[in-house]
Amino acid sequence: MKTVKTHLILSCFFIFSVLSCNQKKEQKIEQTVNVQAEIVLDLLALQEKNKLGKDTVVTVINDPVYHKTKKYHAVNALFLLKNEIDLSKVDIKNTLIIFECIDGYKPEMPLELFLETNPFLAFKDVDAPKGSNWEKIVKNGNEMDADPFYLVYTSAPTDDQEYKWPYNVIKFRLESKNKNIEVLQPKDDEKAMKGFALYQKQCITCHAINGIGGEMGPELNYPKSVTEYWKERDLVDYIVNPASFRHKVKMPTLGITKQESQEIVDYLKYMSEHKKTNSN
Ligand code: HEC
Structure with a gap:
């Protein structure tokens, strides 16, 4: 029995080494995907250890949050990333960088775009009033500040939705582009794919759907899908214009059409049949 086992292991090893010679490339990709799933940079922890890098002052013309030209004390986010992560091990084209914020907001952008764009992590506003790190940000009538970090760029178009300018950022996370897609994609349903x-x-x-996604708003699928406790027509209208349902609603009006909203609801209905199970 023992020799059979050893034999098996040896032949597996043999096959494996042959494969790894001929298919080095594929194997490397597989490895990098695994590595990527793990990468999280806790910015506050790095700050505490004095590992954010050198302070500098950057100027942002037409800052999209303050709607004017601003100057910040900042660190170079690219240097920071490269200091902490061996990017040669990351499959850059297939990776997303996700910015985790205090309130559960999790915007993301392609890592490739991020690396091309002179990103800076601002930690203090040069024009802040005494006693504060930031000039106040006014949003939906509420005043807030950008602590602890605000992600800015010195050479990105400020009106391009692809670039994310989150404030209250606490973590950078690198994730494979395919990870969410695999779990949330309605593979066998063309209609739901649109939504x-x-x-x-x-x-x-x-x-989030099945626990995957941002946490600023409620989970939409699990344990109960919104399609199970909202009337379909109301749900479609709500997604188009949340403020027409709830006073001081925190969800923004996103500028989507009624038809697009219907497509999203069709997707949500599909996902209600594909809920998270105990095994994942
Ligand atoms: C900027 C963050 C944000 C975005 C983007 C956003 N939402 Fe929301 N959403 C929220 C928040 C916050 C709430 C809770 C609203 C409240 O009651 O103030 C919410 C509530 C909802 C609800 C009601 C949930 C319930 O149980 O009553 C639905 C449905 C919903 N969102 C769907 C969507 C869909 C679909 C999209 C994309 C088209 C979307 N949201 C985009 C933040 C967001």
Whole structure:
């Protein structure tokens, strides 16, 4: 019995080494995907250890949060990333960088784009009033500040939705592009695929499905799908214009059409049949 086992192990080893010679490339990709799943940079912990890098002052023309030209004390986010992560081990084209914020907001962008764009992690506003790190940000009538970090760029178009400018950032996370897609994609349903594409673009930053996605808004699928406790027509209208249902609603009006909203609801209905199970 023992020799059979040894034999098996040896032949497996042999096959494996042959494969790894001929298919080095594929293997490398597989490895990097595994590595990527793990990468999280806790920015506050790095700050505490004095590992954010050198302070500098950057100027942002037409800052999209303050709507004017601003100057910040900042560190170079690219240097920071490269200091902490061996990017040669990361499959850059297939990776997303996700910015985790205090309130559960989790915007993401392609890592490749991030690496091209001169990102800076601002930690203090040069024009802040005494006693504060930031000039106040006014949003929906509420005043807030950008602590602890605000992600800015010195050479990105400030009106391009692909670039994310989150404030209250606490973590950077690198994740394989395919990870969420595999779990949330309605592979066998073409109609739901349309809504899925919209959902990915417009909703996943704030909402989770089966536990995957942002946490600023409520989970939409598990244990009960919103399609089970909302009337379908209301749900479609709510997604188009949340403020027409709830006073001081925190969900923004996203500028999506009624038809797009219907497609998203079709996707949500599909996912209600594909809930998280105990095994994942
Ligand atoms: C910027 C964050 C944000 C985005 C983007 C966003 N939502 Fe929301 N959403 C929220 C928040 C916060 C709430 C809770 C609203 C409240 O009651 O103030 C919410 C509530 C909801 C609800 C009601 C849930 C319930 O149980 O009553 C639905 C449905 C919903 N969102 C769907 C969507 C869909 C679909 C999209 C994409 C088209 C989307 N949201 C995009 C933040 C967001």
